[in-house]
Amino acid sequence: MIVTIDGVAASGKSSVSSGVAQALGVPYVSSGLLYRAVTLLGLEAGADLADPAALLPLLSGVRLEPLASGNRVWNDDHDLTADLHSTRVDGGVSTVAALPEIREWVDAQLRALPAPLVAEGRDMGTNVFPHAPHKFYLTASPRVRAERRARERPEDIPAIEAALTERDRQDTTQSAPAPDARIIDTGPLTLQGVIDTILNDLR
Numbered sequence: 001m002i003v004t005i006d007g008v009a010a011s012g013k014s015s016v017s018s019g020v021a022q023a024l025g026v027p028y029v030s031s032g033l034l035y036r037a038v039t040l041l042g043l044e045a046g047a048d049l050a051d052p053a054a055l056l057p058l059l060s061g062v063r064l065e066p067l068a069s070g071n072r073v074w075n076d077d078h079d080l081t082a083d084l085h086s087t088r089v090d091g092g093v094s095t096v097a098a099l100p101e102i103r104e105w106v107d108a109q110l111r112a113l114p115a116p117l118v119a120e121g122r123d124m125g126t127n128v129f130p131h132a133p134h135k136f137y138l139t140a141s142p143r144v145r146a147e148r149r150a151r152e153r154p155e156d157i158p159a160i161e162a163a164l165t166e167r168d169r170q171d172t173t174q175s176a177p178a179p180d181a182r183i184i185d186t187g188p189l190t191l192q193g194v195i196d197t198i199l200n201d202l203r
């Protein structure tokens with residue numbers, strides 16, 4: 001069984017997916033971490049983030065470790081995970097994610113993972129796992145998302161809101177909800193409330 005949880009930036013996808021996966025006793029996979037890893041390696045190499053030929057050679061050692069409690073991304077034996085959620089990576093990741101060659105590479109990593117799993121991102125329900133039987137799409141206003149993210153980042157709420165809105169704009173192409181996804185406005189809900197809404201639906 002595959003459950004897909006897509007949504008806009010900072011809508012709660014990874015926190016909700018982790019909670020749902022732990023309740024189901026299956027791993028979850030955060031597809032955004034792979035795009036983030038490509039971005040980090042590109043930045044560290046001084047590569048042009050819009051040039052797939054410069055990025056693809058950097059990826060031979062990249063591996064996603066999907067766990068219910070939290071994903072890790074490795075480059076050979078180096079754990080990249082702690083460096084993937086910086087403002088610098090946030091600023092470049094949509095450029096990388098717009099490249100068809102990089103999307104193909106990410107999709108191949110994801111489709112090679114064994115089910116059952118919970119997969120979260122932007123196009124899990126539309127493109128990567130279109131036949132998944134259970135699909136969800138999380139939303140919340142930019143202000144609510146920025147207020148939540150401000151607890152994790154040094155920037156102030158208006159700066160975070162502007163960056164999230166810009167990332168949503170750049171990600172529009174791959175971010176349409178699947179027609180058969182249940183859309184959940186997480187704004188009025190607690191994190192546990194969103195997890196319970198999904199688990200009740202699955203039951």
Ligand SMILES: Nc1ncnc2c1ncn2[C@@H]1O[C@H](COP(=O)(O)OP(=O)(O)OP(=O)(O)O)[C@@H](O)[C@H]1O
Nearest residue numbers: 009010011012013014015016148149186189190191
């Ligand atoms: N319903 C909710 N109520 C309150 N806080 C929430 C809720 N959902 C998520 N959060 C908090 O919002 C923040 C962002 O959540 P999370 O990182 O899971 O989002 P995301 O969609 O995976 O983000 P990104 O797209 O940047 O990877 C976290 O601090 C999380 O704890």
Ligand SMILES: Nc1ccn([C@@H]2O[C@H](COP(=O)(O)O)[C@@H](O)[C@H]2O)c(=O)n1
Nearest residue numbers: 031032035093094097121122123171174
């Ligand atoms: N299925 C996906 C997942 C992610 N992206 C791109 O990666 C960025 C980071 O993702 P987060 O989920 O960690 O926010 C996101 O802004 C997209 O550019 C994607 O294209 N498709």
